[in-house]
Amino acid sequence: MFPAKFAYAAPSSLQEALGMLDDPDAKIIAGGHSLLPLMKLRLAQPKLLVDIGRIPGLSYVRRENGVLAIGAMTTYRDIEQSSDVRSAAPVLADAVHEVGDPQVRAKGTLAGSLAHADPAGDLPAVALALGGAVRAVGSGGERDLDFDSFFVDMLTTALQEKEIIREVRLNVQPTGAGAAYQKFDQPASHYALTGICAVVSVSNGSISAARIGVTGVGPKAYRPTAVEQALVGKRVEEEAVKAAVQTVADGIDVQGDIHASPEYRAHLARVLTRRAVLEAAHKAR
Ligand SMILES: Cc1cc2nc3c(=O)[nH]c(=O)nc-3n(C[C@H](O)[C@H](O)[C@H](O)COP(=O)(O)OP(=O)(O)OC[C@H]3O[C@@H](n4cnc5c(N)ncnc54)[C@H](O)[C@@H]3O)c2cc1C
Numbered sequence: 454m455f456p457a458k459f460a461y462a463a464p465s466s467l468q469e470a471l472g473m474l475d476d477p478d479a480k481i482i483a484g485g486h487s488l489l490p491l492m493k494l495r496l497a498q499p500k501l502l503v504d505i506g507r508i509p510g511l512s513y514v515r516r517e518n519g520v521l522a523i524g525a526m527t528t529y530r531d532i533e534q535s536s537d538v539r540s541a542a543p544v545l546a547d548a549v550h551e552v553g554d555p556q557v558r559a560k561g562t563l564a565g566s567l568a569h570a571d572p573a574g575d576l577p578a579v580a581l582a583l584g585g586a587v588r589a590v591g592s593g594g595e596r597d598l599d600f601d602s603f604f605v606d607m608l609t610t611a612l613q614e615k616e617i618i619r620e621v622r623l624n625v626q627p628t629g630a631g632a633a634y635q636k637f638d639q640p641a642s643h644y645a646l647t648g649i650c651a652v653v654s655v656s657n658g659s660i661s662a663a664r665i666g667v668t669g670v671g672p673k674a675y676r677p678t679a680v681e682q683a684l685v686g687k688r689v690e691e692e693a694v695k696a697a698v699q700t701v702a703d704g705i706d707v708q709g710d711i712h713a714s715p716e717y718r719a720h721l722a723r724v725l726t727r728r729a730v731l732e733a734a735h736k737a738r
Contacts, residue, residue: 456492459500460520463507467501467590467617473503474615481505481617483565486557505617511582516625517543523621525565529558544632544705544733546581551636553643564618564712567603570610570673572708573644577674579634581666582650585623589618603620607672608663630654630662631736635729637721645669646713647721649701653684653733660684660694660734670722671705679703680726691727698726716728 462472469579473479480499481490482517483506491497511526515536521541523532529549538546550565552558552575565586566576581604586597591613612618614626626632627702636648654662663684668674683697702719709715 454493456489457495457498459498459502461502462503463504466508467505467619467631470503470505470617471590471592471602471615472618477502477614479503481568483562483568484528484560486561487565487571488554488722489702505708511619514538519605519625521545521623521625521678523623525618525620526562526622527621529561529563530555532563533558542623542632543584544569544626544634544652545579545583546625548575548634548636548648548650551575551634551645551648552636553645563621564660567617567621568610570604570606570608571644572607572668572672572674573633573639573646573648574669574674575636575645575648578650578668579672580621580623581676582652582664583623583626583666583721584664585621586616587612588620588622589616590619595619597622601676604641604675605651609673618660618734626652627654627662629738631738633729633732633736635725635732637725647718647725649725649729651726651729651733653730654732655689655737655738658688660687660689663728663730663733665703665726666702667722667726670702670707670718672708675705677701677726684730689731694730694734696725697703697721698723698730701726 478500511524513524515522632652650666652664687693702722707715708714
């Protein structure tokens, strides 16, 4: 299937790219692994693709004062291979390894995944569990958008039309905390039918803090804050954790499609949250 006709531009700076976004029919393209499939299905028909892949200096992973700073054109593969990611947030490398296949990981970017906000994308769950922000540039300058308010709805984020993510800023895993990503995937695409990322701290055999990111369940990734609170003080034991995570899909518009009914997705969310929390707790020191 071919996309509708479009023009292509390869700016050499973010400022030049921003100028091109004055055209209301222009769209940023990074790895192209979400945008091009949409264009082929005619679900998106931009008249101009602004390729930020030729802009120098947008591919890097840096560790800065408790934050992993990841440039907008950093691919999944770069992240998987980064020793900084492995030491500061190994759960990110683990989750990235679960994305699609080697071809997708060679081209797709973390920033593109967050900007796209696919309800079945893996990385929004990890971003919510680790915490942090995207650093975006727009005509008004630069600003940080906290992940907690970044994912607005299905395929919709708090980014303005004429804003470009320059950098993704993820908190490193807290000292001593454990983290895990548990995913039940759609076997053809490997997108998450449900994916749960948990970052858990343990003190004297009980959970002292938990942050959880959920993807694949509702129209957007979210944090089940009631579950996070319910886990605090619970012993790291199967039954106690199981009881605390039962409400993980409560109050969510759980999605159903040809792959899984809402009831099945809610069930997966409970099972995978229990597994992710227990795995993370066992990894915690
Ligand atoms: C076969 C296949 C399997 C896949 N399996 C999975 C999977 O298992 N799990 C998963 O999570 N994903 C999966 N994906 C999607 C993949 O992860 C995409 O690469 C990713 O979602 C988007 O990143 P990208 O760089 O390709 O973005 P693009 O496709 O280039 O862009 C996606 C959207 O984000 C916008 N955008 C991109 N970069 C920026 C930026 N810096 N600032 C502002 N807006 C930006 C674009 O305008 C566009 O709207 C799969 C894709 C394919 C084709």
